Amino acid sequence: MSDRYIDFANSAFGHRLVSAIGLPSPVRLERWQAGRLRPIDGALLIGGGPLAQQVGELAKRLTDATYHYGNDPSLGTPWIPGHGPKLKAVVFDASDLVHTDQLKQLREFFQPLMKNLDHSPHLVILGRAPETIDQPFAASAQRALEGFSRSLAKELRDGGTLQLLYVGAGAEEQLEGALRFFLSPKSAFVSGQVVRLQACAAQVQDWSRPLAGRKALVTGAARGIGASIAETLARDGADVVLLDVPPAKADLEALAARLGGRSITLDICAADAAEQLIEQLPDGIDIVVHNAGITRDKTLANMTPEFWDAVLAVNLNAPQVLTQALLDSGTLHDEGRVILLASISGIAGNRGQTNYAASKAGLIGLAQAWAPLLQQRTISINAVAPGFIETQMTAHIPFALREAGRRMSSLGQGGLPQDVAEAVAWLAQPGSGAVTGQALRVCGQSVLGA
Known part of the structure; x- marks a missing residue:
């Protein structure tokens, strides 16, 4: 059934009124449409640790516009806060954060992005499951990602979502499937989730019909x-x-x-x-x-x-x-x-x-x-x-x-x-x-x- 409040809040008069009195102002979410070819319709920003390189290699199958924010020019065109395009998707690899002092990289990376996100943006943080890490300080740092990601997801506006993917040993090969879902409108109503990926030998052969033959x-x-x-x-x-x-x-x-x-x-x-x-x-x-x-x-x-x-x-x-x-x-x-x-x-x-x-x-x-x-x-x-x-x-x-x-x-x-x-x-x-x-x-x- 129709959500009349969303219709009102997105009208010219309604938007002014709900903003003036501090009421919630939900936006119409972007959802997957038949005939769409790419998971991301806009700019993808990549940054962070070693998994970012792997994401960069598959990025050309996700979008036509890839940017990097950091020190690795091989990941795409440099993105400059306030001057680059609005961001439709973001992937930050935090899997190499092993100490409390390094967690500041989360603030340094995401803070400049918050006012430069497109409508219905999708953000993903990559990490390593804390229970698989022997070193207590490193496990603590990786567990901290969960609190950060759930909280940041609640700060996003304009239909934005954010997920944390803990990537297990050998699961790197399945990143493409996960990112095709979580960076696209297919995950429009999924946010603040923590998902663990493990090794899996099976592969999708045709992304336009991933369930063909089943x-x-x-x-x-x-x-x-x-x-x-x-x-x-x-x-x-x-x-x-x-x-x-x-x-x-x-x-x-x-x-x-x-x-x-x-x-x-x-x-x-x-x-x-x-x-x-x-x-x-x-x-x-x-x-x-x-x-x-x-x-x-x-x-x-x-x-x-x-x-x-x-x-x-x-x-x-x-x-x-x-x-x-x-x-x-x-x-x-x-x-x-x-x-x-x-x-x-x-x-x-x-x-x-x-x-x-x-x-x-x-x-x-x-x-x-x-x-x-x-x-x-x-x-x-x-x-x-x-x-x-x-x-x-x-x-x-x-x-x-x-x-x-x-x-x-x-x-x-x-x-x-x-x-x-x-x-x-x-x-x-x-x-x-x-x-x-x-x-x-x-x-x-x-x-x-x-």
Whole structure:
């Protein structure tokens, strides 16, 4: 549904009024459009340590305009604060900061940029995961990057986002895929996130269709976020299999026909659901997206057993049972990708949602626990945790709560189903096996949770 406050705040009169009285002034976010060729439409600035050189080598595939801010002229054209172009994307390599005194490089690099950013800019800081560093002072310096990046993300304006990527040993080869996502409008509603990359041998062969040749199953696909996920996976080249409950059959079949995919109507909580699903997938599957979910909100004092059981059965037990069956039967191929749709409610909690929050936290725990066990088959498993997303469900929230949900983020607005779908599509890529056991929040850096 339309966010009328954004429409008002971006009108000539509204902009003057909200600025005068100090109200939030969210901007319309730039999002990925069909036909776009490059991840970055504007100037990319690179600086910092040794990984900056590698970013510079792949930069020509990201944008036509690369600049450097530092001492390495090989990274591109020198950028001069106040004289260079507005910056659409920024990458700073902080992986070689090993002492408190060196952290001042963060201020020295980013401070001159803050008034020279373009509309909807995307910033990325590179580091090394503190838990992999033996030297305490160096680990401390790298952990400091998290506090800096989350805070700076909250200071950005005009739709800006910032992420911290901890690059593990051997994961440098997967930087391009991560930067293609986090420096582009595909990550428009992702900000303040910390992502760990590890070594992954798989590579994307065609960036225009990164999922070509792969089969994807999406549950709860008939409408809303599930339908958007299916559309985005198909856009990226996947052959899609769409699953939903029998009452949604008409919508499901129409979407499958439009995407050139196949539909399965199935109650995922049925006793024989796993057997039915495996029978419907004789050629196996490469990507599984557990999107199906329900809410039955009540405070715990008023929570009925039926409400509790239904939510836990659909949201948590069914993904566990179905994924286990797909693994045991070999239906889920090696180098597969499993994506679980969690929620920031599962991270921060939410009044009246003890059942829902428990189920979504359980999915995050499932990803964390299963990740090391699936690595021997090079299968990754991650959770995507949306915040306030503009859907039919949120459209029925009372006005005051809906407005609060929209404004309680660094970006000052709700996200779109496309934002969740883009995150899922990135995690589904072959090279995104570099990310596993993690929860990626798509929430505009909500003030709830971390």
